[in-house]
Amino acid sequence: MTRPTSRDVATAAGVSQATVSLVLGDKWRGRVSERTAAHVRETATTLGYRPNLAARNLRLGSTRTALLVVPALTNEFFARVYTGAARVAAAHGFGVVLYPSPDGTGPARDPFASARAAIDGVIASSMAAAALDAIGGDDLPLVMLDSDPTAGRAAAHVNLAMTDGVRQAAEHLLGHGHRRFLHLAADVDTWTFHIRAHALATLLGPTTELRTVRAALSVDAARTAMETALANPTERPTAILCDDDVLAAGACKAARRLGLRVPEDLSVTGIDDLGLATAVEPELTTVRLPAEQVGEHGMNALLAVLEGRPWTAPDIPVHLVVRDSTGPAPA
Amino acid sequence: MTRPTSRDVATAAGVSQATVSLVLGDKWRGRVSERTAAHVRETATTLGYRPNLAARNLRLGSTRTALLVVPALTNEFFARVYTGAARVAAAHGFGVVLYPSPDGTGPARDPFASARAAIDGVIASSMAAAALDAIGGDDLPLVMLDSDPTAGRAAAHVNLAMTDGVRQAAEHLLGHGHRRFLHLAADVDTWTFHIRAHALATLLGPTTELRTVRAALSVDAARTAMETALANPTERPTAILCDDDVLAAGACKAARRLGLRVPEDLSVTGIDDLGLATAVEPELTTVRLPAEQVGEHGMNALLAVLEGRPWTAPDIPVHLVVRDSTGPAPA
DNA sequence: CCGCCGGGGTAATACGTATAACTCGACCCG
DNA sequence: CGGGTCGAGTTATACGTATTACCCCGGCGG
Numbered sequence: 001m002t003r004p005t006s007r008d009v010a011t012a013a014g015v016s017q018a019t020v021s022l023v024l025g026d027k028w029r030g031r032v033s034e035r036t037a038a039h040v041r042e043t044a045t046t047l048g049y050r051p052n053l054a055a056r057n058l059r060l061g062s063t064r065t066a067l068l069v070v071p072a073l074t075n076e077f078f079a080r081v082y083t084g085a086a087r088v089a090a091a092h093g094f095g096v097v098l099y100p101s102p103d104g105t106g107p108a109r110d111p112f113a114s115a116r117a118a119i120d121g122v123i124a125s126s127m128a129a130a131a132l133d134a135i136g137g138d139d140l141p142l143v144m145l146d147s148d149p150t151a152g153r154a155a156a157h158v159n160l161a162m163t164d165g166v167r168q169a170a171e172h173l174l175g176h177g178h179r180r181f182l183h184l185a186a187d188v189d190t191w192t193f194h195i196r197a198h199a200l201a202t203l204l205g206p207t208t209e210l211r212t213v214r215a216a217l218s219v220d221a222a223r224t225a226m227e228t229a230l231a232n233p234t235e236r237p238t239a240i241l242c243d244d245d246v247l248a249a250g251a252c253k254a255a256r257r258l259g260l261r262v263p264e265d266l267s268v269t270g271i272d273d274l275g276l277a278t279a280v281e282p283e284l285t286t287v288r289l290p291a292e293q294v295g296e297h298g299m300n301a302l303l304a305v306l307e308g309r310p311w312t313a314p315d316i317p318v319h320l321v322v323r324d325s326t327g328p329a330p331a
Numbered sequence: 332m333t334r335p336t337s338r339d340v341a342t343a344a345g346v347s348q349a350t351v352s353l354v355l356g357d358k359w360r361g362r363v364s365e366r367t368a369a370h371v372r373e374t375a376t377t378l379g380y381r382p383n384l385a386a387r388n389l390r391l392g393s394t395r396t397a398l399l400v401v402p403a404l405t406n407e408f409f410a411r412v413y414t415g416a417a418r419v420a421a422a423h424g425f426g427v428v429l430y431p432s433p434d435g436t437g438p439a440r441d442p443f444a445s446a447r448a449a450i451d452g453v454i455a456s457s458m459a460a461a462a463l464d465a466i467g468g469d470d471l472p473l474v475m476l477d478s479d480p481t482a483g484r485a486a487a488h489v490n491l492a493m494t495d496g497v498r499q500a501a502e503h504l505l506g507h508g509h510r511r512f513l514h515l516a517a518d519v520d521t522w523t524f525h526i527r528a529h530a531l532a533t534l535l536g537p538t539t540e541l542r543t544v545r546a547a548l549s550v551d552a553a554r555t556a557m558e559t560a561l562a563n564p565t566e567r568p569t570a571i572l573c574d575d576d577v578l579a580a581g582a583c584k585a586a587r588r589l590g591l592r593v594p595e596d597l598s599v600t601g602i603d604d605l606g607l608a609t610a611v612e613p614e615l616t617t618v619r620l621p622a623e624q625v626g627e628h629g630m631n632a633l634l635a636v637l638e639g640r641p642w643t644a645p646d647i648p649v650h651l652v653v654r655d656s657t658g659p660a661p662a
Numbered sequence: 663c664c665g666c667c668g669g670g671g672t673a674a675t676a677c678g679t680a681t682a683a684c685t686c687g688a689c690c691c692g
Numbered sequence: 693c694g695g696g697t698c699g700a701g702t703t704a705t706a707c708g709t710a711t712t713a714c715c716c717c718g719g720c721g722g
Contacts, residue, residue, distance in 0.1 A: 003470060005677095005678055005679085006678065006679065006680095007678075007679095015701080015702090016701070016702050016703080017678090017679085017702095018680080018681080018701080018702065018703075018704095019700090019701065019702080021678095021679065021680055021681080022680085022681085022701090025679095025680070025681095027680085027681085030698090030699070030700090031699080031700065031701075032699095032700065032701070033699080033700065033701090036700080036701085051678080051679075052389070052449065052677085052678050052679070053394075053449040054385050054386075054388035054389040054394060054449050054677085054678080054679095055385075055389050055677070055678035055679045055680090055707090056678080056679055056680080057385035057388075057679095057707095058383070058385040058386050058389050058677090058678080058679075058706095058707050058708065058709090059678080059679045059680050059681085059706080059707055060679085060680075060707085061707070063384075063385060073404065073410045073413060073414060074407055074410045074411055074414060074606075076405055076407070079404045079405045079410050080405055082404060083404060083405060086429070095428065096429075097426065097428050098413075098417070098427075098429075118383065118384040118385050139334060219606070219609060219610045220609070246610070249610045249611075250610075252612075253610075253612055256612055275405075275550070275607075276606075276607060276610055278550060278551070279550045279577070279580045279581075279584075279607055279610070279611060280610060280611050280612070281583075281584055281587055281611070281612065336707095336708055336709085337708065337709065337710095338708075338709095346671080346672090347671075347672050347673075348672090348708090348709085349671080349672060349673075349674090349710085349711080350670090350671065350672075352708095352709065352710055352711080353671090353710085353711085356709095356710070356711095358710085358711085361668090361669070361670085362669085362670070362671070363670065363671070364669085364670065364671085367670085367671085382708080382709070383707085383708050383709070385707085385708080385709095386677090386707070386708035386709040386710090387708080387709055387710080388677095388709095389676095389677050389678065389679090389707090389708080389709075390676080390677055390708080390709045390710050390711085391677085391709085391710070392677070
């Protein structure tokens with residue numbers, strides 16, 4: 001009543017275990033006759049044989065599994081990164097497991113123990129850099145996503161053309177006559193947000209008015225921050241560039257509560273293009289980040305590293321999606 | 332330069348491999364002296380030894396890993412189910428891997444091949460029942476989430492007190508004087524949605540007016556469906572009970588575009604309490620489903636099944652969260 | 663002085679697979 | 693007719709761990 005092994009198949013088919021392994025591993029060109037190969041395959045399926053992965057992994061010294069480290073899976077962006085990575089992985093016979101504490105509550109006692117499967121390599125998003133230190137699997141190949149390409153021990157980097165995305169949003173607003181801006185920044189200390197701030201400062205800072213407000217990455221935090229920031233009618237900005245759609249949604253709520261219309265009185269842009277962007281009213285003008293592609297590229301990069309192939313790729317392009325939360329600057 | 336094995340630790344510490352295994356496996360009470368045990372542990376850490384999981388799994392015949400089958404991880408509800416399951420798993424030294432095609436594009440050629448790690452058991456959400464058939468791991472213990480407890484081959488079921496949740500929403504609206512209802516139903520053929528429809532029909536059908544409209548599970552589909560359903564001012568309902576927050580968000584958008592105010596002209600309720608519920612304006616009155624708890628209970632149930640322990644638990648209670656999308660029926 | 667016991671370890675083995683090395687006819691060519 | 697080659701398999705082994713059965717030695721009761 002236990003699961004059949006390759007040896008069970010062998011005795012049932014009247015051949016040796018080695019033959020079964022050769023046939024099922026597709027390594028039998030010229031080593032086993034067509035007829036026996038077919039016979040072996042048939043008995044294998046009738047017995048319902050499935051190879052024991054643990055044994056295979058032990059033998060091969062590789063698990064064909066990657067560990068993806070993300071801060072929180074409930075963040076749609078990272079769920080999509082996972083989706084992309086898992087798709088590419090599956091196409092190459094790889095699997096993807098996630099770092100233990102997907103809720104961001106920190107590492108388990110033995111981080112790798114929770115990612116039970118042994119691992120061939122690690123893909124880590126920059127926002128999970130702290131968790132990465134806790135892991136300390138220094139011997140494993142590492143690919144970093146959306147993080148400082150000049151730092152760290154990563155064998156490869158996958159990045160978004162974030163500066164260009166910010167530029168698109170800024171030029172869209174400038175084209176609509178906006179001159180007084182507010183940057184609603186995510187209160188998170190990671191490279192991806194530094195880059196956004198830096199891009200905005202160099203693009204808008206010298207020639208226009210640019211104020212910065214920070215808020216934690218939640219709708220409520222953003223709304224609260226904006227309610228105080230917009231309270232004073234004098235010196236009020238006409239456009240808000242948010243680091244993230246979640247912040248943009250909060251900004252829109254704040255505007256509404258203060259009696260400001262979006263986009264007539266105030267334009268708002270986000271970044272990400274989550275499902276949220278089209279769920280709210282007005283639908284958000286936002287910079288779409290192709291999260292699945294980030295995951296796909298990450299997995300491809302890791303596969304290349306594992307095979308010793310060189311891997312380089314340009315930054316992933318991003319595009320502004322214009323919807324209803326932006327419009328001409330008020331007179 | 333390769334990873335140290337238990338034998339490396341043994342020779343370095345001047346003991347046998349068996350001793351290393353005993354010490355690190357915490358099975359040395361009275362078999363190894365306190366002093367050597369400490370010495371072994373020390374050399375293990377200085378060498379940076381980490382056990383080879385593949386070998387351990389092969390030896391023990393168990394992988395301490397569960398497979399979680401969900402339709403789409405980008406759906407926040409399922410991401411939270413995963414989070415809960417992974418937390419409980421980690422506390423018991425278990426891991427959780429996800430079913431191959433988290434984007435819902437269907438199974439890979441060999442479903443289990445993608446979930447590379449060998450698996451001790453399966454936890455499946457009812458919405459992924461079709462995918463489950465494709466898997467066909469009939470020999471593995473199975474726990475089903477949010478699905479018909481009288482059907483299927485599952486060893487355990489975890490369910491929500493959905494009928495009670497629907498009742499709470501209905502009574503909330505009845506208490507506000509509503510008598511003309513519309514049920515915006517998810518166009519998905521699974522038990523959890525059947526149950527909601529049935530509960531609503533028995534609660535409201537006999538005594539009040541109850542119409543049903545179906546829509547796919549997206550904001551846009553819901554908005555479109557509601558725009559046509561609400562177009563005719565005569566016979567217009569005063570309250571919409573939605574199967575899901577996403578549908579509720581769509582219903583609110585439709586209302587706004589038709590010039591109806593929520594909640595003054597129209598009350599709307601959702602189910603789930605996703606992040607979305609508080610991101611939109613007005614914030615949604617909704618039935619909160621404790622998704623993490625579903626995952627936790629699911630994992631606990633699987634652990635019980637694996638250990639041969641009996642497992643029973645009452646339905647997980649759910650609660651109506653009253654916010655701003657519901658109010659008194661218009662005169 | 664001998665047998666026994668228990669503390670402190672060790673040798674040996676099995677888990678199921680993949681693959682390198684080997685065997686054994688049959689056939690072919692010189 | 694003998695050596696070489698090729699097709700079709702088989703035998704043997706290693707991967708790294710957990711665990712069972714054994715071993716050795718000092719002390720102790722009889």
